[in-house]
Amino acid sequence: MNMRNQWPVLPLVAGLASGLLTGCGSESADSGGNGSTVVMGMSDDVLATDPASGYDPGSWLLFNNVFQSLLSFPKGGTEPQPEAAEQCSFTDNQTKVFTCTLKKGLKFSNGDPLTSEDVKFSFDRMLKINDPDGPAVMFPTLDKVETPDDNTVVFRLNTPDATFPSKIASGAGSIVDHRQYDADGLRKDGQAVGSGPYKLDSFGKDEAVFSVNEHYKGTAEAQNSGVTLKFFHGDQSALKQALMDGDVDIAYRGLTAQDIADIEKADDGSGVEVVEGSSAEVQHLVFNMNDPVAGKLGVRKAIAHLIDREALIKNVHQGTATPLYSIIPAGIAGHNTAFFDIYGARPSTAKAQAALRADGITGKVKLTLWSTPSRYGPATDDVLKGIAGQLNASGLFEADVKSVPFDRYEKDIAAGKYGVYVKGWIPDYPDADNFTAPFFGKGNVLGNNYSNNTITGTLIPRTAAQSDRSATDKEFGRLQDIVARELPVLPVWQAKQYAVVRDSVYGLEYCLDASTVFRFWELSKG
Numbered sequence: 001m002n003m004r005n006q007w008p009v010l011p012l013v014a015g016l017a018s019g020l021l022t023g024c025g026s027e028s029a030d031s032g033g034n035g036s037t038v039v040m041g042m043s044d045d046v047l048a049t050d051p052a053s054g055y056d057p058g059s060w061l062l063f064n065n066v067f068q069s070l071l072s073f074p075k076g077g078t079e080p081q082p083e084a085a086e087q088c089s090f091t092d093n094q095t096k097v098f099t100c101t102l103k104k105g106l107k108f109s110n111g112d113p114l115t116s117e118d119v120k121f122s123f124d125r126m127l128k129i130n131d132p133d134g135p136a137v138m139f140p141t142l143d144k145v146e147t148p149d150d151n152t153v154v155f156r157l158n159t160p161d162a163t164f165p166s167k168i169a170s171g172a173g174s175i176v177d178h179r180q181y182d183a184d185g186l187r188k189d190g191q192a193v194g195s196g197p198y199k200l201d202s203f204g205k206d207e208a209v210f211s212v213n214e215h216y217k218g219t220a221e222a223q224n225s226g227v228t229l230k231f232f233h234g235d236q237s238a239l240k241q242a243l244m245d246g247d248v249d250i251a252y253r254g255l256t257a258q259d260i261a262d263i264e265k266a267d268d269g270s271g272v273e274v275v276e277g278s279s280a281e282v283q284h285l286v287f288n289m290n291d292p293v294a295g296k297l298g299v300r301k302a303i304a305h306l307i308d309r310e311a312l313i314k315n316v317h318q319g320t321a322t323p324l325y326s327i328i329p330a331g332i333a334g335h336n337t338a339f340f341d342i343y344g345a346r347p348s349t350a351k352a353q354a355a356l357r358a359d360g361i362t363g364k365v366k367l368t369l370w371s372t373p374s375r376y377g378p379a380t381d382d383v384l385k386g387i388a389g390q391l392n393a394s395g396l397f398e399a400d401v402k403s404v405p406f407d408r409y410e411k412d413i414a415a416g417k418y419g420v421y422v423k424g425w426i427p428d429y430p431d432a433d434n435f436t437a438p439f440f441g442k443g444n445v446l447g448n449n450y451s452n453n454t455i456t457g458t459l460i461p462r463t464a465a466q467s468d469r470s471a472t473d474k475e476f477g478r479l480q481d482i483v484a485r486e487l488p489v490l491p492v493w494q495a496k497q498y499a500v501v502r503d504s505v506y507g508l509e510y511c512l513d514a515s516t517v518f519r520f521w522e523l524s525k526g
Helices: 057-066 116-129 164-169 236-245 257-265 297-306 309-315 338-343 349-358 380-393 406-414 453-465 469-486
Strands: 037-042 085-090 097-102 142-149 152-157 198-203 207-212 226-231 250-252 272-287 321-323 365-371 397-403 420-425 489-502
Touching (some): 037 236, 057 207, 116 142, 236 250, 257 272, 297 365, 309 321, 309 380, 338 469, 380 397, 380 420, 380 489, 453 469
Parallel strands (some): 037 226
Antiparallel strands (some): 085 097, 097 152, 198 207, 321 489
């Protein structure tokens, strides 16, 4: 996500593997669904209600519930299924022509009919506006959209792209009412008109109110009468207190690792429990390949040999993350353990020293690790300080950490001022392509001056064109091995997913999976 603003704010993640979930939220909705309104608290803000602009987790949460896409991800699944469409498929043998037939009788929440004209308008508008904080960047392969009739949409691509169905199943595929939106500009009134399971009744600084959309026609079945989303604007302690006081039913996205640990350890009869799952959110150290220090392979190898992921997770994350040993996280098809295979899990000063000596480096390496305090989670600075401490403890480095506001951070990276810096990522869609093409393809979003002709010329185009996604594992494995050897980035951790709920709330296991879609309609309250 410039995937979700290239690197989204994820204090506590969107998740994978519902099979790993525990706690009260793993019970069936039948246990207590009675059509009540569910109140959810979040420390993130919703930065946009217009899907041509929003590219942050909070905004996509709104889009996934208020707007329909042609396809959607089923609960617990990563293969797109028809939603506003009756059916969709590639209608050529090159994965360059994708055709969808709409369901009949679709309507927006205001009663307006939804036809192929609205679908074409939505994609044309998004690409024309091309908002820097929007999802247009996801569609470089989309050449044009055609509408042979009211129920048919044809997407013509300029390059084979087998991931196109997953892209349009995400929040980026939101369909808007052409009568209610300006083709040339963003909507500024805080309102939204979609055809999804919910309609947005009101949107203000501190809360958004959603009710069930009576005109909705799709796969979702609402287990509640509405959802109120309360914004805590990064105030994690206030979010926790609201949960403990019963002012919110669910705390999603924003409690600290310490809060999670405290609640899990408590046995106080408070009626509050933790729901846990794994996640596709990742965090990497990024190396500027043109930097006089970080640009040396020996320095990067030494860092790879010295980092102790287990210690970072124990000491900083309180166990709320897992070690990451490749650029494609566990749970995503194509994942391997390339960095573990080459550098191991345990730090080795001897191997780090040998790597430095092989590059002609004999003195202590002076290094600054650059961070930004909250964009990639509240523990980011502490993780970087932990890494610096590990490097310094080896006696081979003299490392420090500097943290700057995100706006300056991005500008300085673009200007090439940093040698080593941190980036975090959550996928737009659950495919290995989304963890590789944005980082190592042409014009990669890392800003670290890395390119590899085998990756850009062969592996990325070949995997993008393969409609059988399971057949891409070999190429993605080769790509991960190249990155591990050349070290333009160093994977650090893969997050877990947490929501904290009161014991009267059900259905959360259907909201935390690899699709990163939080499904309001699955929530119920007893």
